[in-house]
Amino acid sequence: MRPAISIVFFTVSSGAGLGLLVLMTLLSSLSAVHWSAQQQRMGGACAIVLVVAGLCASTLHLASPHRAWRAFIRVRTSWLSREAVLAVLVLPLAVLWTWPGLVSQSLHAALGAVLAVLALLLIYSTAMIYASLKPIRQWHTPLTPLVYLSAALASGGLLTVWLTQLEGASAQTGLVFVTLLALASTALSKLAYWMRAARMDGATIQDALGLKSAAQIKLLDAGHTHRTFLTDEFIFRIARAHVQTLTVMFWLAGLLLPAWLLVWFPQAALTAACSCLLGLFAERWLFFAQARHTVQLYHGATQV
Amino acid sequence: MKRGLVIDLDTCVGCHACAVACKEWNGDSALSGPLADYEPYGAAPSGVWFNRVRHYETGVYPENKTVNVPMSCMHCEEADCVTVCPTGASYKREDGIVLVNQEQCMGCNLCTWACPYGARELDTASGTVKKCTLCADRIDDTLLPPQDRQPACVLACPAHARHFGDFDDPQSQVSQLVAERGGVTMLPELGYQPVNRYLPPRNAPKVSVMTTPDSASLMHKVSGWINKMIER
Ligand code: SF4
Ligand code: SF4
Numbered sequence: 001m002r003p004a005i006s007i008v009f010f011t012v013s014s015g016a017g018l019g020l021l022v023l024m025t026l027l028s029s030l031s032a033v034h035w036s037a038q039q040q041r042m043g044g045a046c047a048i049v050l051v052v053a054g055l056c057a058s059t060l061h062l063a064s065p066h067r068a069w070r071a072f073i074r075v076r077t078s079w080l081s082r083e084a085v086l087a088v089l090v091l092p093l094a095v096l097w098t099w100p101g102l103v104s105q106s107l108h109a110a111l112g113a114v115l116a117v118l119a120l121l122l123i124y125s126t127a128m129i130y131a132s133l134k135p136i137r138q139w140h141t142p143l144t145p146l147v148y149l150s151a152a153l154a155s156g157g158l159l160t161v162w163l164t165q166l167e168g169a170s171a172q173t174g175l176v177f178v179t180l181l182a183l184a185s186t187a188l189s190k191l192a193y194w195m196r197a198a199r200m201d202g203a204t205i206q207d208a209l210g211l212k213s214a215a216q217i218k219l220l221d222a223g224h225t226h227r228t229f230l231t232d233e234f235i236f237r238i239a240r241a242h243v244q245t246l247t248v249m250f251w252l253a254g255l256l257l258p259a260w261l262l263v264w265f266p267q268a269a270l271t272a273a274c275s276c277l278l279g280l281f282a283e284r285w286l287f288f289a290q291a292r293h294t295v296q297l298y299h300g301a302t303q304v
Numbered sequence: 305m306k307r308g309l310v311i312d313l314d315t316c317v318g319c320h321a322c323a324v325a326c327k328e329w330n331g332d333s334a335l336s337g338p339l340a341d342y343e344p345y346g347a348a349p350s351g352v353w354f355n356r357v358r359h360y361e362t363g364v365y366p367e368n369k370t371v372n373v374p375m376s377c378m379h380c381e382e383a384d385c386v387t388v389c390p391t392g393a394s395y396k397r398e399d400g401i402v403l404v405n406q407e408q409c410m411g412c413n414l415c416t417w418a419c420p421y422g423a424r425e426l427d428t429a430s431g432t433v434k435k436c437t438l439c440a441d442r443i444d445d446t447l448l449p450p451q452d453r454q455p456a457c458v459l460a461c462p463a464h465a466r467h468f469g470d471f472d473d474p475q476s477q478v479s480q481l482v483a484e485r486g487g488v489t490m491l492p493e494l495g496y497q498p499v500n501r502y503l504p505p506r507n508a509p510k511v512s513v514m515t516t517p518d519s520a521s522l523m524h525k526v527s528g529w530i531n532k533m534i535e536r
Contacts, residue, residue, distance in 0.1 A: 063411025063431035070391035081390035135420035210488035214362040226348040229425040295422035
């Protein structure tokens with residue numbers, strides 16, 4: 001699949017913002033951390049900016065953005081619609097939670113808990129947009145939402161660690177542990193995702209053309225002289241060297257460096273978070289670039 | 305009702321008449337508006353097509369043959385392109401035809417990803433996704449003579465490789481053709497239950513080909529080799 005930069009940015013940025021929101025609200029609702037008014041404003045604003053920036057980027061890729069309001073209609077069947085509805089629920093609630101004094105102290109804890117659940121569901125529904133697509137074998141697995149959730153909590157966790165240190169306090173052991181866990185879960189789920197994708201059991205050109213008994217099928221002519229919508233959208237080739245660079249970037253910048261910094265130099269949490277986001281951009285770009293749609297079979301691929 | 309097409313891969317000659325007739329009829333149709341052409345007279349002409357014909361070679365020489373495969377929307381029974389659509393622009397009619405309401409589509413492209421067959425294309429001029437309508441504005445038009453109430457592609461096909469009808473009716477021509485010729489669907493494993501069927505190419509009698517006998521004598525090989533050396 002052709003990686004659309006707007007979508008890559010959207011999933012990473014809003015994922016990090018939502019991860020931050022989940023951990024921030026949960027920690028405070030469970031009374032594990034007491035945020036100062038300043039921290040609450042700062043953290044909330046950060047989360048909201050990351051989510052809104054992501055959402056704006058995602059509307060960039062609509063061909064008719066003036067009809068975006070229609071996206072709330074098919075909640076019953078469409079994950080994209082669910083995502084849209086959850087997004088407009090989460091944002092105002094996040095503002096309510098962030099601005100000190102807008103809701104009473106007792107309500108604040110409950111609001112935080114609701115917000116955490118909705119934010120988790122929002123990350124999940126973003127991932128399910130991709131995981132529910134049967135023509136893309138690599139995506140059609142529960143590992144996809146697992147990677148998305150883990151990555152969001154890992155990047156959001158690093159931002160939360162940074163937030164706790166804003167007023168000089170040292171990072172909470174529990175929070176550091178949860179963040180490390182999220183980093184490990186990102187690593188393991190992505191590893192499993194790649195191992196599953198490497199198995200050669202996708203549909204073949206024989207399945208695609210319904211000519212199951214043909215020993216060999218070769219595309220002679222795709223019927224068009226130049227690129228088409230289909231070749232632009234579904235046929236994307238990346239150089240092997242490119243894949244390797246981005247994979248290394250994911251492992252080093254996305255996971256190992258942040259984990260190392262978190263353990264040895266927790267005061268560098270912001271650096272760790274930025275590095276993690278960089279690695280996740282690489283991962284998300286590969287997520288699209290390495291996915292193979294069944295339309296490729298009609299353009300000569302022998303197996304997806 | 306379950307309306308769709310039967311396409312005969314045995315007789316299709318790959319002339320693209322169906323694709324051109326489709327482009328012509330639907331370019332003028334109120335259902336999806338004009339179908340954009342990008343740079344029609346430029347260096348790299350491209351555009352929106354509902355029906356694309358591709359050409360394949362099956363088998364290995366001398367048992368090989370060319371198979372022409374026209375593809376358009378299969379009007380699937382389990383059409384994920386409809387369920388993923390967030391705006392409700394994509395819908396399936398009572399008679400099985402899957403359509404996109406051009407007034408509601410926001411061009412998010414998700415349905416094009418959900419279709420395994422590449423049957424949907426984004427028209428960047430209108431900012432909406434367009435697809436085969438099975439000529440919904442022809443087949444029900446009572447002003448047309450009955451024999452003309454068929455999709456433009458079916459009427460245009462010079463090889464009679466395309467047939468339109470109701471698959472729910474076991475007596476219909478399409479149902480009978482499928483039963484007779486063992487019509488198949490594409491990518492049935494994905495579970496979309498496509499309605500359109502393809503009639504597989506018949507196996508032609510084996511062609512006899514001239515082969516160089518393996519048992520060419522040693523003398524023969526040596527003289528051939530010497531001849532080659534001398535030519536150089
Ligand atoms: S062929 Fe594609 S566009 Fe047509 S109904 Fe099936 S999934 Fe939808
Ligand atoms: S591109 Fe249009 S028809 Fe397709 S899913 Fe989006 S809104 Fe629906």
